[in-house]
Amino acid sequence: GGHGFPLKDGEKIIPFVEEITGGKTPAELKAWAEGLRKGWEEKQATKKTVTNAAPAAKKEKVQAGFARAAVRAAQEGLPVVSISADLPGSTGVAAFQKAVPGRSFDIGIAEANMVSTCTGLSKTGFIPVADTFSQFGITKGNLPIIMAALSQGPIVGAFTHAGFQDAADGASHEATTYFAAVSAIPHTLAIAVSCSDQAEALMLAAFQRLAQEREAGKDGESALFFAGREDFPAQLGERPNGYPWGKATILRPGKDVVLVASGPMVPLALEASDILAKEGKQAAVIDNPFVNRPDLQTIAPAVQAAGGKLVTIEDHQIIGGMGAMLVHALAIQGVAVKTAAIGMRGEFGRSAYSARELYEHFGMGPKDIAQAARKLSS
Template identity: 60%
Template sequence: MGAEITDAKPLDAPALKPLKLANRLAGRPERPPTYGTTIQSSDGQEVVLGDPRATRALVALMNVHAVNGGAACHWGGPAALAEIMSATHGLMFAQQDRPWYEAFHFVNDAGHTENGVYALRANLGFDQMTFEDLKGFRSIESKLTGHGESHLNPEGVLLSNGPLSSAVGQSQGLAMADKTAGNDRVTLLVLSDGASMEGEAKEAFSAIPGLAAKGKVNPFVMILSDNQTKLSGRIPDDSFDMAPTFNAMETLGWQVIDVPEGHDLQSVYRAIEQAIATARGNDHQPVLVRVRTVKGYGVKATEENASGGHGFPLKGGEKIVEFVSEICGGEVPEALMNWAQELRSQWEAQEAAKAAAKGTSPSVKKDKIQSGLAQAAIQAAQEGYPVFSVSSDVQGSTGIASFQKSFPDRFVEVGIAESNMVSVGAGYAKIGFIPIVDTFGQFGVTKANLPLTMAALSQAPVIAIFSHVGFQDAADGASHQATTYFAAISSIPHTVVIAPSCSGEAHALMHAAIKKYAEDRQAGRDGESYVFFVGRENYPIHWIDG
């Protein structure tokens, strides 16, 4: 491309003013929290905030309702961020001279912690929310979806979240648009360390301070939960340490405030209070509040778990009384204890009903479809095919983890970075390996679309397992529902799209794909990429025996 040559000249136009858009966010709560705790602000004033212990207890209780309805839930993330969310909401809602949303943009990129936001806001009475509303969490009738969805819950969500780091660039855009419009507003972005591994986040980490230094960004505060833990385990153990990235933020142009005790509510409150004041005082430099948290905080078993109890560990109400008691240090508010005991009683009734119905109908052996894909990869490796797995954190969900456990020297995890994963797989293909990449369908067809295209154009085909497609992931919200998966991938050249219907079929098709891949490549042909789309539910291993 050559230099642009044009004789266009600046023109006169009416003053630039944004369209007048109606606000849909709810106002500040009109009552104190049902379960509050008192801290002191930097000027010595007493401030009543939502009690983080109550947030954790409410998350546990609402999660049991969702589990009883058949939905998986998050626990470790909201438990880690309870103090961050309590302090941030307390500071936003303390704004007295105008509506809080005119003074602040609040963006939660950590969508897996959104149930903690719901729990806190029900405690505060935000948007007239009650504890009864929490019982509908992840149900089809509720606007409280697994991740925040602004199209369903515009009263509570400004930017939809779910795919990690998707809201970082949008937050940058909010702050830049405010600067262009002349609005007096601070953007508050809550981010997880796992999201910081994504390319979108790293682009914004550089762009926000770079453009702020040129006067193009309104006051910007990013609050980072740093616990070095993601869905599948500890980040440094599984992939690589993120500490160098965070240590470099000051060099990139951020002012950094470090909070070593991320579960000391007063320390967290004062750090965010200081960050807001600093950003308002100098909008030419954004502020990062690096909060050291513990994923799964409040329950010893999840704190010590490698994934921090990313997924809610209880499968029903059997142990909810003990779980909530540990969160609250044995001093559970009466209403919450009654709620927990009611869930325990429901579990006992369900177990009695199961026992009474046992043996009344023949059982059909079932398994997840992706199990067949992994077993075929294991078989192919045993037969001598150079299969190599490249993952981006969700290998336990996609099923390929069983291959990785069988051959611990034949896989690598690149961190939470789906685009990078596919590109790395293409590199392995060029050297002569048979790479298998894996992630959730929605992330595969969006973040990995261009790398899949470039793999095809580079004669570097990959085999992909993209799981949780379609409405089988309905409870996680629209951000996770890969409804365009066939259309998004089928038009890529040299790409074969496969949707097996059961584990047995998946095994046969994956083995055939690996065999054909090897035959084509060894014969000097370019080869095809094979993309397997599967859901998340259990199905009969075979629809017809034999």
């Protein structure tokens, strides 16, 4: 895995491999090392050519927004409590635990117990938030998530390192079926957030909604948030209306094709739109966070205006994913689409330095998105 690789980049990878193999490097391993070295050289060349670039936008991990939301909810007097499974530092929730002492418990490496504990606390009036990596939340936590809904004990989930975002930990940690695993559970929302501002706004809204529903004598529903691992701009695109609950956001208008993306794929969709713009094509970009309840009021008119041409983009298997659910919902509403899907195609992931390397390896990068859009227009 990437964590076990002792070099920070590919600069010295070739002599490193030759030292390990005693100069008898197998051809496949040699080609791998040369590829890493070439990638490093290309990055260095790019750095030299970029001179008068605009100041970089603020970047941070998306999960930083989760902790801020929990702190704000506690300050508003809401009974938010954090239940962790050994990973609050990685999921970002540790910041809440430090800011609001006495409101957290660490169950240890026992995700099923974590979710079950949240359900019990929910039944007694608390608003519990469970945090772990997405792979563990939707596997070992799956049955308890179902029982939370069945028992009228809704929880909030802060599930990070989704999809190829956990590149450094390799295939065993890369959740590729998280939407499919939870989207059909009754009274359960699957929400993919693309930036820390969105994570903060929507998770705070989830806390507030649950409190309001309880005051109205209703059970409420679970809200499971999925986020990446790497740094992203704190805000993606212009959002004059903020982050309204249940809504998708048109980040860029366009009449030739619509790119609908969720979570960490939103920046890649914007890059693909830039590529197409240079060719004279107007590609709309829509951020679709509410995966299992797509906002057709926003998405359907945009798709119809583009003649039904739609590319769905997700860090997930295309079977049972965001795109499949969106296209199905559009079909039920009678919206005709000519569609392409960008996502994983029945394969597990692999180790890499960054998610971007995996996106490009598996045909999910901006160039691949742009090419899918071109084919729809041909």
